[in-house]
Amino acid sequence: MTGNGRGTTAPATAARPDSRFLPQVRGHITGLDGIRAIAALMVLVFHVGIETGAALHPGVFGAFLSGGQYGVPLFFALSGLLLYRPWARAALDGTPRPAVLPYLWRRALRVLPAYWIVAATALLIWSDDRLGSVGAWVEVMTLTFTYDLDPWWVGTGPYGLGQMWSLCVEVSYYLLLPVIAYLLARYAGRAGQGRGRGGRGAANTGDGPTASIVDVRAKRLLIGLAVMVVLSLLAFFPQFYPEPRPYMHSWLPRTLGMFAVGMGLAVVSEWAWRESGPDGPVRRFCRTLPRAATLCWSLAAIVYILACTPAAGPRFVGVDGLWVGWFNSIISMAFAFFLIAPVALMPRYDAASESTGDGGSPLSRWSEGAWLRRLLAHPVSVYLGKISYGIFLWQFVVLYMWRGFTGQEIFTGSFWFDIVPVTLGTILCAAATYRWVEEPSRRWYNAVGPGRGKRKAKAEQTAATG
Secondary structure, eight states: OOOSSSSOOOTTSSSSGGGGGGGGOOOOOOOHHHHHHHHHHHHHHHHHHHHHHGSSSSHHHHHHGGGGGGHHHHHHHHHHHHHHHHHHHHHHHTTTOOOOHHHHHHHHHHHHHHHHHHHHHHHHHHOOGGGOOOHHHHHHHTTOOGGGGGGGGSSSSSTTOOOGGHHHHHHHHHHHHHHHHHHHHHTTTTTSSSOTTTTTOOOOBBOOOOOHHHHHHHHHHHHHHHHHHHHHHHHHHHHHHHHHSSGGGSSSSGGHHHHHHHHHHHHHHHHHOOOOOSOOOHHHHHHHHHHHHHHHHHHHHHHHHHHHHHGGGOOOSSOSSSHHHHHHHHHHOOOOOOHHHHHHTTTTSGGGGGSSSSSSOOOIIIIIHHHHHHHHHHHHHHHHTTTTTHHHHHHHHHHHHHHHTTOOOTTOOOOHHHHHHHHHHHHHHOOOIIIIHHHHHHHHOOOOOOSSSHHHHHHHHHHHHH
C-alpha cells in the first residue's frame, strides 16, 4: 500500500485515510526552515544582549532578551525530529535500519566544512597564542573542546566560538543516534513476537506488519523516548553532586530530553500513516495540533515568559542547582514542543487555501493555523532558514569584530546600536557560506563517500520512472 505517494509504506491492514490531512513525512518540510530561522535569530539576539549587558539588566526588556537562549532547544528538537525519522519508520515497519556510514558521512559534510572556516577564522584572530598548539587545533576542529576539563579559554569555548558548545552537543548526538535508534528498535521490535495482548501475537503479512502491531511498536518507541527524558533529568545529579561540575552543562546527557521531543514527533507523524482504525486518536492528534497552531504558539509564549523569570536560573550560562536545572530543562522541552509540533505535523495539503466543503470562512481557517503556514513559508523565512546554520556559526565573529571596531568593552554599549549591523553582517557571512560552502558540500555527498553507487542507481531509477 502507498502512503503519501512518495514511498511511505502503510501496513497491510491499516485503513486508508485521506492522505491530504496526514503529516508530511517525506521530502523537504518548508515550515521547519522558518523554525530554524527563529532559533538562529533568537540565539543571535541573546548573544548581543549578553555582550552589551542589556540582557543582564533588571526589567522586562532584559528578561525578554535573556530568553533568546531557548533557541538552542529548538535546534536540538529539530535534529531529533529530522534525523530520527528514518529510524522510526524502520522500527515501525520492521524493515532494515538506515546504513550508518552514509548517515555519518552526510552529517560530517553538513556540519564540518563551514564550521572549520569559522573556527579557523576565530583562532587566527583571537587565539594567536595557541596557533602552535596541535592539541588546541585538534580539540576545536573535532568539536571536542568542551571535554577539556582544564580549558585554555574562559567561558564556554575559545574566543569567538563560545556558542559552539551546542554544536559539540549536536555532534555527540549524531554519533550516538544509531545506538539509541538500535536500542529503541530492539525494544519496539518485541511487539509481535509470541502471544500477548494488543495484537502482539498477530501474524505479519507479506506487505508489512499488521496495524495493531505497529500501534504497539509506536507505543514502545514513545515509552523508550520517555525514558530518555528521565535519563536527561537524572544527568543533573552528577553535574551537581557530590560537587558542582559546571563543564557538564555543555555535555549531551542533560539535553537528551530536548532531542527526545523531536524524536517523539517523528514517531507520532509516522504512526499516523499506519495507525489501526479508520480515524484513530493519533490521526486526530496530528490534525488537531496544526489547526490549533495559535493555541500552541500562545502556550509557547507563556512558557517563554516563565523561562525569563528567576525560576529558570541566571540570565547568563549555566544553572544554579539541581531544582533550577530541572525547571530549566522542562521549560526547554515544553517550549520546543509547542513551537515545533504544529509545524512538524502539518500536512503537505494546504486546507486553508482551498474550500474544504465544511463552510469554514477565511477568518476561521486563518485562526486554525493558516497564518502559521503563510508566515513560515514566506520567502524571507525560508531563506533565513536555509542560511540559519551560517547565522549560528558567524554571529560571535561578527559581533566581536564590530565591537572591536567601535571600541566597546564587554557588558557595555547599546543593544540597538549593535543588533542592526551585527545581524546584517552575520546574514551576509551566512549567505556567502551557504552559497560557496554548504551547497557544494551537499553535491559532494552525492558524488563521493559511502553508498554513492546505491544513491546514483536510485537517482537514475527515479528519473527513469518519472
